[in-house]
Amino acid sequence: MPGRMTHFPHSFLISYHSEGTEPQTISTDTCSAVLTALTPDTEYTVSVSTILQRGGKSQPATTTIHTDPPAPGPLQFSSVSSESVSLCWGRPAELRGPQRFKVSYTEMLTAKVCSFVVSGLNVCVQDLMPGEEYEFGVSTVGDSGRESCTVTATTCTGVPVPEELTVEMRRSSVAVAWKKPAGLDEVSYLLTLCSDGQCEQTISTKSLTFSFSNLQFDTEYTVSVCSVLANGRQSKPMSRVVIMLGCM
Numbered sequence: 713m714p715g716r717m718t719h720f721p722h723s724f725l726i727s728y729h730s731e732g733t734e735p736q737t738i739s740t741d742t743c744s745a746v747l748t749a750l751t752p753d754t755e756y757t758v759s760v761s762t763i764l765q766r767g768g769k770s771q772p773a774t775t776t777i778h779t780d781p782p783a784p785g786p787l788q789f790s791s792v793s794s795e796s797v798s799l800c801w802g803r804p805a806e807l808r809g810p811q812r813f814k815v816s817y818t819e820m821l822t823a824k825v826c827s828f829v830v831s832g833l834n835v836c837v838q839d840l841m842p843g844e845e846y847e848f849g850v851s852t853v854g855d856s857g858r859e860s861c862t863v864t865a866t867t868c869t870g871v872p873v874p875e876e877l878t879v880e881m882r883r884s885s886v887a888v889a890w891k892k893p894a895g896l897d898e899v900s901y902l903l904t905l906c907s908d909g910q911c912e913q914t915i916s917t918k919s920l921t922f923s924f925s926n927l928q929f930d931t932e933y934t935v936s937v938c939s940v941l942a943n944g945r946q947s948k949p950m951s952r953v954v955i956m957l958g959c960m
Contacts, residue, residue, distance in 0.1 A: 725763050752806050798834065801850050812830070818849075874892070904949070933955075
């Protein structure tokens with residue numbers, strides 16, 4: 713505002729409207745204003761004129777603005793597996809009828825981003841990497857093609873457990889074997905041997921077999937094995953119970 717205007721009492725008249733609607737006006741003594749109750753994803757023409765207290769009105773300064781679509785409701789995960797994530801979100805309260813949403817997800821380790829557009833309120837994202845952290849985002853796509861702000865949430869895909877765990881009891885020892893989980897390349901395994909709620913041995917190995925020796929007769933043991941990825945994330949354990957009988 714030119715400095716000489718400070719010598720003349722004045723206010724500002726703001727007029728705004730969208731196509732096909734009557735102009736709305738507000739008056740203010742300051743150099744800013746907040747326009748409320750606007751329609752989402754709509755273009756408005758906004759004009760501002762200076763009004764002198766003793767009479768007189770300037771030519772309006774005019775601009776256009778386009779409101780954003782409303783954001784979806786909170787993002788939630790309905791299921792998470794080692795290779796897929798199912799997520800859902802709430803319908804934007806201000807919109808009715810069919811809506812489109814942009815879904816994006818980022819693999820945090822590589823910063824690789826993928827995105828696509830859906831018309832529903834849920835989606836299952838597949839072909840993910842096991843045991844990796846992902847950030848998911850969803851935004852509303854308006855009829856104009858503009859997007860709302862994005863709601864985000866982060867989760868980690870699961871680690872698949874070893875397959876077909878078998879135990880073979882021998883005299884004072886137990887031979888354990890399992891198969892590599894499908895879909896994993898680099899993986900190691902964490903084995904534990906427990907008795908009476910106490911962990912007696914913990915073994916890390918890349919092999920698919922191991923033997924626990926020097927076990928006590930007439931004792932119940934729980935043997936567990938879980939998959940361990942290079943990033944340290946582990947699967948749930950697969951377990952078997954064995955009883956070392958003294959007559960063996």
